[in-house]
Amino acid sequence: MIRFEQTFTNFLLHHQEKHNRSYHFLILMDALISSAKHIEHYYLTGALKGNLGLAGNVNVQGEDVLRMDQIAHEIAIHYLRVSGRVVHAISEESEKIIPINTESGRYFVYFDPLDGSSNVAHGLPVGFLFGIAKRNLEGPEDGHLRPGRDYIAAGMFVIPTGTFTLALKDAGTWRFHIDETMEFLKPTRMVLPEDSKDWELSFNVANRYTYAERVQDWIEQNQRKYAFRYLGALAGDFHRILSNGGMFMYPAIVNHPDPKKNRAQGKLRLMYEAAVVAFMCQEAGGTAVDETGTPILDIQPKEPHQRTALYVGSKPMVNDIARVLLG
Numbered sequence: 001m002i003r004f005e006q007t008f009t010n011f012l013l014h015h016q017e018k019h020n021r022s023y024h025f026l027i028l029m030d031a032l033i034s035s036a037k038h039i040e041h042y043y044l045t046g047a048l049k050g051n052l053g054l055a056g057n058v059n060v061q062g063e064d065v066l067r068m069d070q071i072a073h074e075i076a077i078h079y080l081r082v083s084g085r086v087v088h089a090i091s092e093e094s095e096k097i098i099p100i101n102t103e104s105g106r107y108f109v110y111f112d113p114l115d116g117s118s119n120v121a122h123g124l125p126v127g128f129l130f131g132i133a134k135r136n137l138e139g140p141e142d143g144h145l146r147p148g149r150d151y152i153a154a155g156m157f158v159i160p161t162g163t164f165t166l167a168l169k170d171a172g173t174w175r176f177h178i179d180e181t182m183e184f185l186k187p188t189r190m191v192l193p194e195d196s197k198d199w200e201l202s203f204n205v206a207n208r209y210t211y212a213e214r215v216q217d218w219i220e221q222n223q224r225k226y227a228f229r230y231l232g233a234l235a236g237d238f239h240r241i242l243s244n245g246g247m248f249m250y251p252a253i254v255n256h257p258d259p260k261k262n263r264a265q266g267k268l269r270l271m272y273e274a275a276v277v278a279f280m281c282q283e284a285g286g287t288a289v290d291e292t293g294t295p296i297l298d299i300q301p302k303e304p305h306q307r308t309a310l311y312v313g314s315k316p317m318v319n320d321i322a323r324v325l326l327g
């Protein structure tokens with residue numbers, strides 16, 4: 001007997017109907033899924049086509065080679081445009097906000113189509129991360145730089161692993177797996193485990209002596225309790241935290257021996273990295289703060305590519321470091 005699992009489309013259709021919502025969101029999600037599948041396909045064959053290298057290269061046919069992240073951006077913008085549902089998009093790959101359907105679009109999409117570029121040359125996992133906010137349908141538009149608290153959904157595809165995780169406002173965080181027909185299937189609700197036995201700690205250990213002293217002290221006191229994992233692509237690292245619990249962090253860099261390399265504002269981007277995982281984490285029972293202990297979801301972005309420090313994961317662990325950060 002073949003076992004048929006529920007498809008993502010069927011899952012979302014039920015969700016929208018149960019909450020008396022329109023089908024517009026389904027159309028938007030279809031565009032994001034088509035983008036991810038297309039990017040995944042390119043990524044899997046990228047080494048063959050010479051697409052995993054640097055932009056500006058010329059391939060053996062004498063054609064200009066696009067960098068994989070530029071290809072991913074173009075793919076995503078294409079599908080978002082034809083969906084007709086997007087007002088503006090903010091992409092990691094474009095300095096400016098991208099107007100799409102400013103008249104009758106319904107959603108704002110903030111995304112990084114290929115996050116974790118140091119993994120690209122190796123064909124190792126990268127992420128397509130996105131957050132979605134909704135246009136103010138009654139009355140004047142209230143701006144598109146929304147804090148994570150205003151997102152209606154956020155998700156990530158871990159490419160090329162065929163996994164997709166989506167959090168829906170007040171309706172949980174769900175993981176799907178792609179099957180042989182390229183269908184995302186089998187919704188599994190993700191809830192951060194309370195038992196700390198499998199909790200992990202994830203950060204770039206090479207940076208640890210550049211962190212604030214209080215963060216270094218916290219690491220010193222806590223590191224032996226947890227397994228340590230780091231892939232260097234937020235989607236992959238956070239994927240593990242969602243399953244096993246623990247904390248991913250990218251603290252502010254304030255003690256670099258070369259002061260020009262300090263990053264007091266943190267490295268990660270608020271709108272399409274930190275707020276995306278913070279939203280997914282909250283819907284899975286966790287939390288996230290910045291370097292001042294402020295909840296990531298409360299931060300009002302002032303500009304599209306704003307950076308932030310990030311501590312995200314199981315509540316007891318994030319709250320513990322938040323107490324240290326709040327001083």
Ligand code: AFP
Nearest residue numbers: 115116117118204232233234235268
């Ligand atoms: P890149 O795309 O520049 O590699 O950045 C990826 C990222 O924004 C995030 O996905 C990782 O968690 C983090 O940066 C890794 O940064 P380090 O290479 O400094 O550890």
